Amino acid sequence: MNQSVRIWLDAARPKTLPLALVSIVTGSALAFSTGKMSWSVALLALLTATLLQILSNLANDYGDAVKGTDNDNRLGPMRAIQSGEVSQQEMRKAIILNVVLTILAGLGLVLHALDSLQNILAFIGLGVLAIVAAIAYTVGNKPYGYVGLGDISVFIFFGLLGVSGTYFLHTGHIDSLLFLPAVGCGLLAVAVLNVNNMRDIENDSACGKRTVAVRLGERKAKVYHFSLLLCAVIAFALYLTLQQSPLWISLPFIFSLIVVAKHGKAVWKTTQPAQIAPMMPIVVKCSLFTNILFSGVVIAQTLMT
DSSP states (O other): OOHHHHHHHHHHOGGGTHHHHHHHHHHHHHHHTTTOOOHHHHHHHHHHHHHHHHHHHHHHHHHHHHTTOSSTTOOSOOOHHHHTSSOHHHHHHHHHHHHHHHHHHHHHHHHHHOOOHHHHHHHHHHHHHHHHHHHHTTSSSSOGGGGTOHHHHHHIIIIIHHHHHHHHHHHSSOOGGGHHHHHHHHHHHHHHHHHHHHHTHHHHHHHTOOOHHHHHOHHHHHHHHHHHHHHHHHHHHHHHHTSSSOGGGGGGGHHHHHHHHHHHHHHHTOOSGGGTGGGHHHHHHHHHHHHHHHHHHHHHHHHTO
């Protein structure tokens, strides 16, 4: 692989991309249950979400480097600017290019999926907010990620809007029960962020980055993490039990509880932040597995009723 390609691939942090994709998969599966899922809408939504996640990763790389949070004390993987392989100027250009690509993909998505001018303008507005949120998390004079608001943003964009927005793009309407899987998806996304913040709790605290984990402290951050996992599984399970289909079809979802509980127990047993570091890919897999299993059960319910 070309060295330059490898550097930028690492900067995009491909292991985090499932975080953006699961809300699209879940929203699309829910749309399938209505008989109105469109493969073209799903693919365009996946592309747009992927570009937004990459934008967020590049902006975080830049913002944390400028503020000195990415230093030798940080426990996470080496980032592009921190490693010296990418300059701040090169990263700014990459961010601008990614913004342009995200706008093009987003416009293509809403113009393809929606007919109403009002809906098109509304989704363009949401798209602009998503881009701003991706950048402002760590970039600027008052990045909201540095005052502990990152969890709220992730919950909204990777849960509530990600799932319900995808569903609307497919179907043209919103169902009140969508709130449950949207909450479940969002809470698991927050759990991914919380693992990241628990891992970096000591360095973030020293650098003035007041994440929720820093504000809560190590023990309460673990309680918070366990609560996120538990409430997410309950939200998904409650949606499945409220459907008009035999309960046994939903039984495979129990496996997600087992996987999530195993991860929660492992986090609880850690005694220092360094032990949290290897759990980042695990919690991403928990989110991916739970959402895909939920989506599979939703599709099975649809096909068997």
